[in-house]
Amino acid sequence: MDSDIQDDVVLLGIVTLLSALQNVLFAYKVEIESKMMTAKSSQRSGFDRVSIANHNCIEVYPTFIVLLWSAGVFCTQAPAAFAGLLYLVVRHKYFIGYLGESNQSLPGFIFGKRLMAFLFIMASAGLINYVLNYFCGVDFLYYIQTASKASAALLLIP
Numbered sequence: 001m002d003s004d005i006q007d008d009v010v011l012l013g014i015v016t017l018l019s020a021l022q023n024v025l026f027a028y029k030v031e032i033e034s035k036m037m038t039a040k041s042s043q044r045s046g047f048d049r050v051s052i053a054n055h056n057c058i059e060v061y062p063t064f065i066v067l068l069w070s071a072g073v074f075c076t077q078a079p080a081a082f083a084g085l086l087y088l089v090v091r092h093k094y095f096i097g098y099l100g101e102s103n104q105s106l107p108g109f110i111f112g113k114r115l116m117a118f119l120f121i122m123a124s125a126g127l128i129n130y131v132l133n134y135f136c137g138v139d140f141l142y143y144i145q146t147a148s149k150a151s152a153a154l155l156l157i158p
Contacts, residue, residue: 011081053098074126079152
């Protein structure tokens, strides 16, 4: 693979590997809870919570990966990777919050939706720019990248 291409996707690859590691850790937590459940059948609600939290995270995972890579490849890598890292932190917060009271997972869920919306906007803008550049010869990528880099810092505002 060409070194320039690797430089363009290295951050996305790191975030993807970290997200896969997080999925493994969540699955390991489910396995631990299932072993505890067989030892004590009264722990059923703990297992249910961990299992449901893991399932909810896995349901959204393909969408996250598609948006992460689309935003990183078609728009700009650094803000997409930054949003991806924030999403992993928020997903962990959601998972841990789901194990406690049901309202503790809500902030992680809402913030995760905001990060996914940011990635969706980045990916859409990058793809629209690619189509406009291909068919009309108009290129707004510099402006899109500047706007996404500037707005990535706004993601830290709760």
